[in-house]
Amino acid sequence: MSKKTRMTGAKAFVESLRAENVKVIFGYPGGVLLPIYDELFDADVKHILVRHEQAAVHAADGYARATGKVGVCIATSGPGATNLVTGIANAYMDSIPIVAFTGQVPRPMIGNDAFQEADITGITLPITKHNYLVQDVNDLPRIIKEAFHIASTGRQGPVLIDLPKDVTTDEVDFEYPEKVILRGYKPIKAGHKNQIKRAADIILQAKCPVLYVGGGIISGDASKELVELAQAINAPVTTTLMGKGGFPDTSPLCLGMPGMHGTKYANFAIQESDVLVAIGVRFDDRVTGKVDSFAPNAKVIHIDIDPAEISKNVRVDLPVVGSAKSVLKMLVKFIQESQQKADTAPWIEKIDNWKKQYPIHYHTDDKLKPQYIIEKINEMYPDSIIVTEVGQNQMWAAQYFKFTNPRTFISSGGLGTMGYGFPAAMGAKMGYPDKIVFDIAGDGSFQMNSQELATVVVNDIPVIVAILNNGYLGMVRQWQELFFDHRYSHTTISNSVDFVKLAEAYGALGLRVTEPDEVCPALKQAVDSGRPTVIDFVVESEENVSPMVPAGAAINEILDLEVKS
Amino acid sequence: MKHTLSVLVDNKPGVLTRVAGLFSRRGYNIESLAVGITDNPEISRMTIVVAGDDHVLEQVTKQLNKLIDVIRVSDLAPDESFERELALFKVKVDKGSRSEILAIVDVFRAQIVDVGLKTVVVAVTGTGDKIYAIEKLLHNYGIIEIVRTGKIAMNRGEKVVKIS
Numbered sequence: 001m002s003k004k005t006r007m008t009g010a011k012a013f014v015e016s017l018r019a020e021n022v023k024v025i026f027g028y029p030g031g032v033l034l035p036i037y038d039e040l041f042d043a044d045v046k047h048i049l050v051r052h053e054q055a056a057v058h059a060a061d062g063y064a065r066a067t068g069k070v071g072v073c074i075a076t077s078g079p080g081a082t083n084l085v086t087g088i089a090n091a092y093m094d095s096i097p098i099v100a101f102t103g104q105v106p107r108p109m110i111g112n113d114a115f116q117e118a119d120i121t122g123i124t125l126p127i128t129k130h131n132y133l134v135q136d137v138n139d140l141p142r143i144i145k146e147a148f149h150i151a152s153t154g155r156q157g158p159v160l161i162d163l164p165k166d167v168t169t170d171e172v173d174f175e176y177p178e179k180v181i182l183r184g185y186k187p188i189k190a191g192h193k194n195q196i197k198r199a200a201d202i203i204l205q206a207k208c209p210v211l212y213v214g215g216g217i218i219s220g221d222a223s224k225e226l227v228e229l230a231q232a233i234n235a236p237v238t239t240t241l242m243g244k245g246g247f248p249d250t251s252p253l254c255l256g257m258p259g260m261h262g263t264k265y266a267n268f269a270i271q272e273s274d275v276l277v278a279i280g281v282r283f284d285d286r287v288t289g290k291v292d293s294f295a296p297n298a299k300v301i302h303i304d305i306d307p308a309e310i311s312k313n314v315r316v317d318l319p320v321v322g323s324a325k326s327v328l329k330m331l332v333k334f335i336q337e338s339q340q341k342a343d344t345a346p347w348i349e350k351i352d353n354w355k356k357q358y359p360i361h362y363h364t365d366d367k368l369k370p371q372y373i374i375e376k377i378n379e380m381y382p383d384s385i386i387v388t389e390v391g392q393n394q395m396w397a398a399q400y401f402k403f404t405n406p407r408t409f410i411s412s413g414g415l416g417t418m419g420y421g422f423p424a425a426m427g428a429k430m431g432y433p434d435k436i437v438f439d440i441a442g443d444g445s446f447q448m449n450s451q452e453l454a455t456v457v458v459n460d461i462p463v464i465v466a467i468l469n470n471g472y473l474g475m476v477r478q479w480q481e482l483f484f485d486h487r488y489s490h491t492t493i494s495n496s497v498d499f500v501k502l503a504e505a506y507g508a509l510g511l512r513v514t515e516p517d518e519v520c521p522a523l524k525q526a527v528d529s530g531r532p533t534v535i536d537f538v539v540e541s542e543e544n545v546s547p548m549v550p551a552g553a554a555i556n557e558i559l560d561l562e563v564k565s
Numbered sequence: 566m567k568h569t570l571s572v573l574v575d576n577k578p579g580v581l582t583r584v585a586g587l588f589s590r591r592g593y594n595i596e597s598l599a600v601g602i603t604d605n606p607e608i609s610r611m612t613i614v615v616a617g618d619d620h621v622l623e624q625v626t627k628q629l630n631k632l633i634d635v636i637r638v639s640d641l642a643p644d645e646s647f648e649r650e651l652a653l654f655k656v657k658v659d660k661g662s663r664s665e666i667l668a669i670v671d672v673f674r675a676q677i678v679d680v681g682l683k684t685v686v687v688a689v690t691g692t693g694d695k696i697y698a699i700e701k702l703l704h705n706y707g708i709i710e711i712v713r714t715g716k717i718a719m720n721r722g723e724k725v726v727k728i729s
Contacts, residue, residue, distance in 0.1 A: 125583060126590045130633045133579075150633060183728065184575060184636045308627035311620070 004175045009137040009168040010035035013101070014043045016144040019176040022072050024048060024063065024430050026056035030076020031116060032103035032165040048430065048459055051451040053080050055423035057087025058449070060098045062424025064091075065410045066385055067431035068221070070152050074101040078116030081162075082123065086417060088158045089127040093414025094242060095219060097156040099147045106166040107135065121162050129157030137170035142177050149180045154187025155306040156219055188305065191322030191330065199277075199301045199318055200334035206275035208347045209235040210295075212258060212287075215242030215413070216280010216304060218406045220324035223247065226279070228332045234344045235277075236351055238266040240287055241398055243280070244409035249402040255351070256360065259287035260549045261395045265354035267555040272350075273298045280304060280324045283313040284414070285551075293554035303327050360399050362546070363562050368516050370468040370539045374400035376519045377438060377466065381527065384436040385410065385428050389421035389445030391475035393468045395545040397440040419448025425463040426456055436464070436527055443469040444493055446534075453506035456532040464526045465534045467499055470541045478544050482561075494541075503534035512536045567596065568622050569648065569718045571726040572611040572629060573637040576602060580634045584611060587632065593617065593625050597650075599715035608636065608728065612717045639726040641718050648718040652696045653678070654687045657707035666706060673699045684709065 007015070013036055017025070024046040029037040040047050050056045053075040060071030075084050081102040091098050105114040121131045130150050132143045140163075147159040203209060217226055217239075223246050230237050230253050237247045238255040247254055255266035270276065276298040281287070288294040291314060302309070302316040303324060310319040320327050362371045370392070377384065378401045386401055387410040388394040394411055403409050410428055412420040425439035439446075446467050456463055468474075471494030480488050503510030509531045513522045519537070526533040546561035574580045581600060588595050597614040615625055622640065629638045658666060658681075666685060670677055675689035689699050693716065700708070720726065 121579065122582070125586050135578075182633060185633045306631070308624065308631055310627075312624065 004173040006171055007174050008035065008039075009140055009163070009170050009172060010039045012137070012140050012172050012174045013144070013163070013168065014039045014045065015174055016141055016176060017045050017072065020070070020144070020148050022070075025072040025074055026050055026059040026063075026427065027074035028053050028056055028076065028080060030080050030103055032077045032105060033074065035165065035168040036074070036103070036163070048426075048455065050423070051454050052449065053083035054087055054419065055426070055449050055452045055455065057084045057098065057100060058090070058417075058420050058423035059427035059430070060100070061087060061091045061096050061420075062387060062410055062427030063431045064096050064098055064427075065424070066407055066428035068407065069431070070148055071096070071098040071427065072101070073098065075103070076116065077103040077105055077120075078118045080116075081118050081120040085123060085127070086415075088124055088160065090412050090415040090417045090420060091158040092127045092129070094412065095156050095215060096158065097151040098158045099144075099151050100158060100160045102160060102162050104133065104162045104164040107164045108166075110164065120160065124160050127158070128160050131160040131162070133162045134164065134167050137167050137172040140167065140172060141174060145177045146180055146182060150182075150185065154185075188307070188321050189323050189326055191303070191320045191327035193330065195318065195320045196327060196330045197334055199303075199320055200331055200338065202275055202299055202301060202318060203233055203277060203331075204335060204338055204340040204342050206233075206235075206342055207344065208273050209233060209275040209277065209342070209344065210255070210269050210273040210298075211235050211237040211277045211279065212240070212270065212281055213237060213243045213246055213279045214240040214281035216324045217243050217246035220280060220305065221406075222280070222324035222328050223406045225325055225328035225332060227251075229328055229335070232332055232335045233342050234348060236269055236348065238262070238270065240281055240284070240413075241411060242413045244398055244411075245403040245406045248404040250404055257398055259284075259289065259555060260551070261399065261545050261547070262287075262555070263360055264358035264547055264558050265351055267549070267558055268354055269351055270295050270298075271554070271556045276300050278302045278304075279328070282309050285313075288314060289549050289553055289555040289557075361562065362543070366516065367540045368514060368519070368537065370396050370470070370537070370543055371400050372516060373466065373468060373519055373537050373539070374440065377523060378402055380520060380523055381436050381438075384408070384438050385425075385432060386438050386440060387411070387421045387425040387428055388440045389442050390416045390418045391442050391445060391473070392470075392478065392543075392545050393440050393442040393445065393474075395475075396468070399545075418445040420445075422446060422449050422463075422465060423452050425465070426452060426461050429461050429463050439463055439465045441465050441467045442474055443467055443471065443496075443499070444473045446499075447497065450502065453503060453508050453532065453534070457507040462530050462532050467534065467536050468539050469499065469536050470539050470543065471495070472541060475545070477542070478561075481542070481544070483550075499534050499536040509533040510536070512538065514538045566618060567614055567616050569641045569643075569646070569716065570613045570615060570626070570629070571639045571641055571718065572613060572635060573603070573726065573728060574609050574611060575634040575636065576607050576609040577634055580609070581611075583632050583634060584613075584629065587628055588615075588625075591624065591628055593621060597715040599717050601717070605728075610726075612715070614716050636728055637726065641720060645722075645724070646718050646720045648692055648716050649690055650693060650696055650716045651688065651690045651714045652700070653712040654689070654700065654703050654708055655684055655710040656687060656703050657709060658683060658685045662706050666703070669699065669702050675699060
């Protein structure tokens with residue numbers, strides 16, 4: 001008996017999503033997508049209609065980061081497709097599994113500069129893990145199966161599928177494939193046993209080890225193994241922006257973030273380490289500062305699922321290619337079985353002294369400080385999912401919120417996309433409706449996708465946008481203050497919009513806070529309302545993110561930028 | 566230093582763009598590129614000559630391997646492989662020079678593939694060095710146009726670059 005059923009490509013699209021167990025997609029219709037949207041009209045997959053395609057891809061990305069599942073978005077041909085580009089690049093830089101569908105003009109019109117035609121597979125070639133232009137409806141189920149497989153395995157990433165309109169109206173004997181056969185794609189999972197053994201030997205001899213961990217811990221679901229490793233060797237752990245939540249900020253072994261706006265003690269520890277165990281990181285310039293003086297005395301062990309990351313930016317002494325979870329599991333086993341015991345007590349003591357001497361801090365007075373707001377959110381709602389925009393708001397959220405669980409900090413790391421946070425928060429909230437989801441925003445970033453207030457109100461997605469409103473494009477202003485003699489060229493955006501009225505215009509709750517003692521009541525009101533809320537926190541306008549390593553400097557050349565008003 | 570990569574890829578539309586795009590995006594320079602089908606019609610072979618040190622070669626190889634359509638990447642060692650290239654030279658010719666050009670063609674075991682009143686076309690196959698040598702000689706008579714295929718290469722002996 002055949003399982004095959006005859007149906008259109010559009011119906012096969014919906015059936016394939018069902019087979020992949022997709023619960024929600026974010027999208028925006030258009031001419032060439034009419035057959036697909038007609039099928040979506042009564043399909044059981046939930047479709048969230050956004051107000052701009054960029055929000056659809058960011059929402060899919062936020063959903064993926066919060067849940068660990070593949071996020072899905074869809075946009076029409078031409079401008080719809082090109083509006084996805086920033087979000088796809090964002091997901092690519094941070095290795096986030098999404099499958100983006102785009103409509104395309106009918107096959108006979110491709111290449112003729114038809115209405116709303118854009119070569120989206122060409123455009124997204126360098127920013128996707130892989131992409132497809134479907135030429136034959138019979139290939140559609142296989143391609144969708146492959147796309148989900150590629151997006152979610154190995155080093156994860158975005159995959160795009162371009163669907164010509166006539167492919168969606170052609171008929172296919174639908175059967176969703178059970179297996180994927182790709183001879184050019186064989187991701188490595190288990191690490192090489194002897195390499196891991198060597199790593200264990202090096203680690204056990206370390207006097208001053210540091211674990212430098214990133215997004216690979218989160219996507220590799222390896223938090224538990226990481227904690228075991230840190231405890232087994234009594235080593236401090238520094239988590240990059242992408243690794244936040246992968247190791248509890250509340251642990252005495254936690255160093256916080258490394259690099260440009262990292263803690264002084266994380267940077268000092270890296271610089272003085274004799275063994276640096278890098279796990280699921282890519283030695284980004286915001287972490288390493290001047291590469292030549294990064295961890296000058298350390299033997300570097302690099303554990304990563306992507307062989308191309310080994311020795312890309314920094315010379316590595318011992319590479320281990322494999323998933324963080326499987327490698328760490330074996331590494332911990334070797335270490336526990338060993339007779340040798342690393343003595344790191346003096347090193348930990350040294351670090352504890354640095355921690356006492358150079359804590360992350362800000363100047364407290366009667367003014368409303370952005371850092372204070374983050375601390376209050378943390379105190380009142382420690383189990384929230386914190387999504388951020390990009391800039392000062394992002395750094396303060398990373399510095400002052402204590403993350404204890406993976407997938408609770410969601411932020412645009414590699415690409416640094418302003419406007420990411422609000423739609424990503426929407427996606428995260430779709431994945432976890434019962435969790436409190438904050439978008440920590442700046443007044444600049446929020447205005448890049450504020451139109452999504454309509455989406456969250458219409459679909460009742462109660463996220464809370466906490467705008468740290470300083471009237472500036474704050475991070476750029478900070479650089480202008482420090483490196484361009486206070487010449488605030490085109491970074492002043494004060495009084496550009498009344499955020500409370502803007503929220504109300506869309507039917508959301510709008511609140512304004514100007515004094516420190518109003519912060520907690522406003523947060524409580526927002527959470528208790530159960531409604532999409534915008535809180536306009538009018539904060540100290542020229543507060544800086546501190547400490548800071550100037551671009552191109554070594555990471556121990558770190559400046560204090562505390563603003564005393 | 567130059568490296569010759571023998572790369573097996575799925576014979577699908579867009580593969581060449583993916584490979585070429587990777588080189589330009591990552592800042593690697595392709596010195597020569599030749600593409601042809603293999604004994605398996607579903608698989609094509611690209612022979613790519615790339616300049617760079619070991620670090621560059623390592624990155625190129627790893628990045629190529631990350632492309633889904635790339636099946637196998639093999640760096641051909643110069644002393645264990647041989648290379649060939651085909652070049653066509655359109656050379657000015659007159660009564661006086663015709664016999665000299667024919668002599669050069671003979672020495673290089675090249676061929677005259679087209680004869681005109683004022684031009685001849687010389688076809689030569691061989692290594693890059695050989696092609697460079699004949700080009701230098703023909704230059705004296707006036708080369709009007711050069712067309713080269715790009716290098717292809719193969720392992721010596723029983724060793725092959727095939728899908729396992």
